Amino acid sequence: MPKTIGVIQVKGGTGRSTIATNLAGELSKHGSTVLIDCDMPQGTSASWFVVREESKRNLFGSLKVDTAINHRELVIKVEQYADTDYIVLDGPPRIAEMTRAALVLADLCLVPVGASKAEIWATSDILELIKEARQVKPINARMLWTRHRPHTKLAQELTELATKELGLTALKSTLGMRVAYMEALGDGLTGAEMPDPHARTEIENLINEAKVLLKKK
Ligand SMILES: Nc1ncnc2c1ncn2[C@@H]1O[C@H](COP(=O)(O)OP(=O)(O)OP(=O)(O)O)[C@@H](O)[C@H]1O
Ligand SMILES: [Mg+2]
Numbered sequence: 001m002p003k004t005i006g007v008i009q010v011k012g013g014t015g016r017s018t019i020a021t022n023l024a025g026e027l028s029k030h031g032s033t034v035l036i037d038c039d040m041p042q043g044t045s046a047s048w049f050v051v052r053e054e055s056k057r058n059l060f061g062s063l064k065v066d067t068a069i070n071h072r073e074l075v076i077k078v079e080q081y082a083d084t085d086y087i088v089l090d091g092p093p094r095i096a097e098m099t100r101a102a103l104v105l106a107d108l109c110l111v112p113v114g115a116s117k118a119e120i121w122a123t124s125d126i127l128e129l130i131k132e133a134r135q136v137k138p139i140n141a142r143m144l145w146t147r148h149r150p151h152t153k154l155a156q157e158l159t160e161l162a163t164k165e166l167g168l169t170a171l172k173s174t175l176g177m178r179v180a181y182m183e184a185l186g187d188g189l190t191g192a193e194m195p196d197p198h199a200r201t202e203i204e205n206l207i208n209e210a211k212v213l214l215k216k217k
Pocket of ligand 2: 016017018039044045090
């Protein structure tokens, strides 16, 4: 049975595709992995994969990319990949049937929260969806701080606001605000494949933590 991670957030531009491509690129080095881009026609994850393939960099890993244009197709696609080790879902930036389906299909849901209070407000909408989905099955959801700038006043304020308003446990791993992630997304790479040692460490930590939560060795 595959272990599925959904990257879910209703606000656009929060870093879903960055996280989904990093997870998929790195998990593919641990087991066969399919990245399903549920944000069509934008298709950032799908484009990232095309660049990755075309770069002919001989990158290690067993990775495929697929797309789903609606929740029915997503359910069918996930069933089709029953013999894969990992499935990563790059969700759409809105409350939609697709977001609900991704929540229910995922063994672990990661909700990126980044640089602003607006993302915390958007996350309260996700909490409603999680509450609904919990009526169907247990949902293992975690917040993931991204574009994180520790030691800033804003980061401290955001952490306080999130603790007060959301009550959604955050992963210990965080992704900083790094040019390496912007470059990696356009170059078909992961942060761990970039020269920036901070990005590498952050992505390694993220993968290790995700694997523990998925109970996958
Ligand atoms: N940790 C980070 N540090 C620096 N830039 C980042 C980080 N995460 C994401 N970005 C940049 O922010 C922009 C939006 O990120 P991304 O495409 O991953 O978000 P998204 O939620 O998938 O957006 P969309 O709603 O467009 O699908 C991109 O240009 C990306 O390179
Ligand atoms: Mg995206």
